[in-house]
Amino acid sequence: xxxxxxxxxxxxxxxxxxxxxxxxxxxxxxxxxxxxxxxxxxxxxxxxxxxxxxxxxxxxxxxxxxxxxxxxxxxxxxxxxxxxxxxxxxxxxxxxxxxxxxxxxxxxxxxxxxxxxxxxxxxxxxxxxxxxxxxxxxxxxxxxxxxxxxxxxxxxxxxxxxxxxxxxxxxxxxxxxxxxxxxxxxxxxxxxxxxxxxxxxxxxxxxxxxx
Amino acid sequence: xxxxxxxxxxxxxxxxxxxxxxxxxxxxxxxxxxxxxxxxxxxxxxxxxxxxxxxxxxxxxxxxxxxxxxxxxxxxxxxxxxxxxxxxxxxxxxxxxxxxxxxxxxxxxxxxxxxxxxxxxxxxxxxxxxxxxxxxxxxxxxxxxxxxxxxxxxxxxxxxxxxxxxxxxxxxxxxxxxxxxxxxxxxxxxxxxxxxxxxxxxxxxxxxxxx
DNA sequence: ATATATTTCAAACGGTTGTTTTAATCAACC
DNA sequence: GGTTGATTAAAACAACCGTTTGAAATATAT
Numbered sequence: 001x002x003x004x005x006x007x008x009x010x011x012x013x014x015x016x017x018x019x020x021x022x023x024x025x026x027x028x029x030x031x032x033x034x035x036x037x038x039x040x041x042x043x044x045x046x047x048x049x050x051x052x053x054x055x056x057x058x059x060x061x062x063x064x065x066x067x068x069x070x071x072x073x074x075x076x077x078x079x080x081x082x083x084x085x086x087x088x089x090x091x092x093x094x095x096x097x098x099x100x101x102x103x104x105x106x107x108x109x110x111x112x113x114x115x116x117x118x119x120x121x122x123x124x125x126x127x128x129x130x131x132x133x134x135x136x137x138x139x140x141x142x143x144x145x146x147x148x149x150x151x152x153x154x155x156x157x158x159x160x161x162x163x164x165x166x167x168x169x170x171x172x173x174x175x176x177x178x179x180x181x182x183x184x185x186x187x188x189x190x191x192x193x194x195x196x197x198x199x200x201x202x203x204x205x206x207x208x209x210x211x
Numbered sequence: 212x213x214x215x216x217x218x219x220x221x222x223x224x225x226x227x228x229x230x231x232x233x234x235x236x237x238x239x240x241x242x243x244x245x246x247x248x249x250x251x252x253x254x255x256x257x258x259x260x261x262x263x264x265x266x267x268x269x270x271x272x273x274x275x276x277x278x279x280x281x282x283x284x285x286x287x288x289x290x291x292x293x294x295x296x297x298x299x300x301x302x303x304x305x306x307x308x309x310x311x312x313x314x315x316x317x318x319x320x321x322x323x324x325x326x327x328x329x330x331x332x333x334x335x336x337x338x339x340x341x342x343x344x345x346x347x348x349x350x351x352x353x354x355x356x357x358x359x360x361x362x363x364x365x366x367x368x369x370x371x372x373x374x375x376x377x378x379x380x381x382x383x384x385x386x387x388x389x390x391x392x393x394x395x396x397x398x399x400x401x402x403x404x405x406x407x408x409x410x411x412x413x414x415x416x417x418x419x420x421x422x
Numbered sequence: 423a424t425a426t427a428t429t430t431c432a433a434a435c436g437g438t439t440g441t442t443t444t445a446a447t448c449a450a451c452c
Numbered sequence: 453g454g455t456t457g458a459t460t461a462a463a464a465c466a467a468c469c470g471t472t473t474g475a476a477a478t479a480t481a482t
Contacts, residue, residue: 006429022334024235028470038431043471045429121332121385123233160409167382168375174332175374198371205416217459239440249461254441256459 007045009035012108014042015056019111022118023053023127050126057119057127060112061134067098072141079148088149089204095142096169096199101192103176110177117174139166150208157211165203172199218256220246223319225253226267230322233329234264234338261337268330268338271323272345278309283352290359299360300415306353307380307410311403314387321388328385350377361419368422376414383410 004012013034017026028049032039046052071094079086103109119127139162147158172195215223224246228237239260243250257263282305290297314320330338354373361369383406 020334022235022332024233025334027468029468038429039470040432040472041430049470118332118334121233121329123231123236123329157409160406161413163383163386164379164410164413167380168378171378171381172374195371198368199375201420201422202372202375202417205420206413209412209416211412238438240438249459250440251442251462252460260440 006035006037006041010037010042010045010052011056011059014052015060015108015115016111018053018056019114019118023122023124053119053127054130056112056115057130058134060109061131064098064102065134065138068095068138069141071095071098072138072145076145076148085151086145086149088146088208089200091142091145091149092165092200092203092207093196094145095138097193097196099169099173100196100199103173104192113173117170146207152208153211161207165207168199168203217246217248217252221248221253221256221263222267222270225263226271226319226326227322229264229267229329230325234333234335261335264330264338265341267323267326268341269345271320272342275309275313276345276349279306279349280352282306282309283349283356287356287359296362297356297360299357299419300411302353302356302360303376303411303414303418304407305356306349308403308407310380310384311407311410314384315403324384357418364422372418376418379410379414 010031014026014031017030017034020026021030028042029039031052032041035041042049042052046055072091075086075090075094103113116131119131122128143158143162146162147153147155150158153161176195221242225237225242228241228245231237232241239253240250242263243252246252253260253263257266283302286297286301286305314324327342330342333339350373354369357373358364358366358369364372387406
């Protein structure tokens, strides 16, 4: 097979190095060296270092968001057909299952998760803003789905509980490598499904608890 | 009152600037200027930039850990006296309540929380390792307390649910400023208690759900 | 094969970083 | 009150950063 395009090699190297060393901690010299390209290649192909990380984020995030949106919209359509509220567990699963599976879906995805964790805590707004602006519509759709599945909750309680769920999910996403510390872990291949079940069993009772 | 020691002024300025701009994003020149000190002051008083952030972290974290440890140990002692298992909600509250109250306990604490969030995602190991090594003993104590409050759970399930709870808590800690986006928020003074109640009502049913 | 874009290359730019050095200033103590 | 030790001050250090430049090389199209 012919070697990849320089642009793709730059994206791959940047994804890996940004995940490992953060945005500031990764220099264009490191990226271009790892990609086997010239130092000026990033500025030539992307315009700047910021435009590079923007491209890195969008490459992985847009397909994942498409997956989650499809599942949530299918759930809404089905509930509408049955003239009933969507099931809570299915609503949670529609967002959580694709998210947790994402790590195992491709070679660069684990790096991408680490990159996002870094970006969310980075003082540099650009990466975080790119991520948030792309994720917010899916959160809104999820929120809408949940408010139909849990009509007995007032808006404020639902908002808080949604944030609790997001916190549990994202914490697991970012720290899956390192935990649990002592216990034997199931093999990575089917762990996504098992963790999903574990998380859903935990979240469902909390979401529908009396106020 | 006499002006604070240079060392204290450096700690205060570093805490604020590290929280705002991150570790790499904050230069010694910014810190020493804000503290009204000479550029060489950090290397003179602390030895290096890394030793400085280590001192910044310990100053706030050790008292907080003392609070949490005291409450958890009091709970264990009380349960031992009554020859019964500690109450689940009280066990969760013993760790969560001091943590959420911490933000409002002092002027620099909010900055400190932001700093920790940055440190956890920072590629520089030192800050993260300092934080983890100081927090791990309290987590272990919490875990021990919870395993007594929930004897029906096997070790693996408890570990996962503990991580889910930690995720929900830390997500709220780091993002309290920004959420919920639209709803009216209670005044900051008593919000810690209200959020604690909200979080406990969410976590309790999840923790004791059947496996 | 020639002419025209496109891509790569080496080199240098101005600027900031953490740290070190040397001298000046300040404090406390015999 | 002079001396010793702690602190502050200004300047220079070498190293690295993202970006730009202009020429060389490559690929594309006529």
